[in-house]
Amino acid sequence: MPMAFAVSVAVLLGLLAGAAARRAALAFTVPTGQPPRTLCPHCDTPITSTALRTSLGRCHSCSERLGAPALLPEVLTVVLWGLVVAAAGVSWTAAALLWLSACGVALALADWTEHVLPDRLTLPTGLGLAVLLGVAAAAEDHGGAFLRALGGALVLGLFYLLVALVSNLGLGDVKLAPVLGAALAWFGWLYLIPGLLLGFFLGALYGVGLLALRRASAKAKIAFGPFMIAGTLGVCLLAAR
Numbered sequence: 001m002p003m004a005f006a007v008s009v010a011v012l013l014g015l016l017a018g019a020a021a022r023r024a025a026l027a028f029t030v031p032t033g034q035p036p037r038t039l040c041p042h043c044d045t046p047i048t049s050t051a052l053r054t055s056l057g058r059c060h061s062c063s064e065r066l067g068a069p070a071l072l073p074e075v076l077t078v079v080l081w082g083l084v085v086a087a088a089g090v091s092w093t094a095a096a097l098l099w100l101s102a103c104g105v106a107l108a109l110a111d112w113t114e115h116v117l118p119d120r121l122t123l124p125t126g127l128g129l130a131v132l133l134g135v136a137a138a139a140e141d142h143g144g145a146f147l148r149a150l151g152g153a154l155v156l157g158l159f160y161l162l163v164a165l166v167s168n169l170g171l172g173d174v175k176l177a178p179v180l181g182a183a184l185a186w187f188g189w190l191y192l193i194p195g196l197l198l199g200f201f202l203g204a205l206y207g208v209g210l211l212a213l214r215r216a217s218a219k220a221k222i223a224f225g226p227f228m229i230a231g232t233l234g235v236c237l238l239a240a241r
Contacts (some may be wrong), residue, residue, distance in 0.1 A: 005086050010098070014081030017098075018074035021106035023047070026067040028121050036120070040066065068109045073209040076105050080233065092136030093186070097236055099128045100183055104229040107176065111225035113219040117172030127177040133186055137194050152185020152192055153178035159196070173224050180232040187239035199224075199231030 011077050024225035026034040026047065038047055045061035057070040080101040103125035111117050137146035157178035164174050184195040210222070 003089070005085070006090050007082050008199050010081040010085040011078050014078040014102075015074055017081065017102040018077030018105065021077055021102050021109065022068055022073040024106040024121060025073070025113070025145060028045065028118040029067075029110045029116055030118075036130075040064065060149070068113060073105050073109055073161065077102055080105070083237055084240070085236050092139050093142075093240065096129055096132035096136055097183070097233075097240065099132055100125065100179075100236075101233060103128065104233060108226035108229050109149040111172070111210050111223040115221070117170070117176055117225050119158060122179065124131070125176075126182075128185065129179060133182065143185075148189065149182040149186040153182040156181025156184070156192060156196065168221060173228060175227060176225060180228055183232055183236055184239075190238050191235050195232045195235040197231070198234055199228040202230055203227035218235075 028150070030037050038063060039045065040047055040059040042064040043062040044057060045059060047059075047066070057068060059063055059066050077175075081098055084094055084097045084101060088097055103121065107117055107121050107125065110121060132147055133149055137143050157174065160169065160174045160177035161171050164171065180195065181192060184191045203222065206227065207222055
């Protein structure tokens with residue numbers, strides 16, 4: 001399949017995946033134990049798939065803000081899906097990264113807007129990634145990479161658990177870490193370190209920016225999940241080339 005055609009298809013499908021990521025982030029950012037959100041929190045109108053207004057971040061009935069800003073998840077997913085296929089081609093490894101990208105956008109939006117990484121998003125993300133990496137290992141003869149991914153999940157998960165014990169890092173970040181560790185270690189053990197450091201660097205850069213602009217105090221808690229995800233995806237895209 002010509003690469004230009006493959007990227008074009010990925011971009012078109014990425015638009016649909018971005019819309020799904022928006023709805024997932026909106027549905028699952030509810031308190032633990034409550035069912036997924038299906039109604040507009042402002043007017044109790046059912047959140048239907050009237051795609052245009054929902055993608056514009058507004059309720060189609062009352063026009064109040066719903067979730068992420070207009071077209072943000074759609075644009076992010078389109079860009080990521082195009083980059084994934086351009087880097088990894090048409091392969092099962094690419095499929096795993098496409099899944100991680102779409103789910104990562106949903107998780108990042110949930111954490112950014114509501115400061116929560118819902119288990120109901122994190123768990124399917126990890127399970128889907130494990131299945132797709134398993135298929136990639138079998139279809140592309142990457143058995144060693146799959147075992148390394150399992151090890152990477154354990155290593156990064158334990159590292160973030162230790163960090164959480166001595167800091168105010170949330171448990172949602174700890175639960176997300178094994179998923180990201182698996183993706184990074186799939187490409188090699190050495191990718192764990194830059195993926196980890198890039199996430200911390202981006203988070204620190206954002207925090208310093210907030211302090212410089214006096215938008216937050218030194219004790220303010222920021223959503224770290226988006227930076228973990230951004231660091232992982234950035235390194236994975238470079239590793240897949």
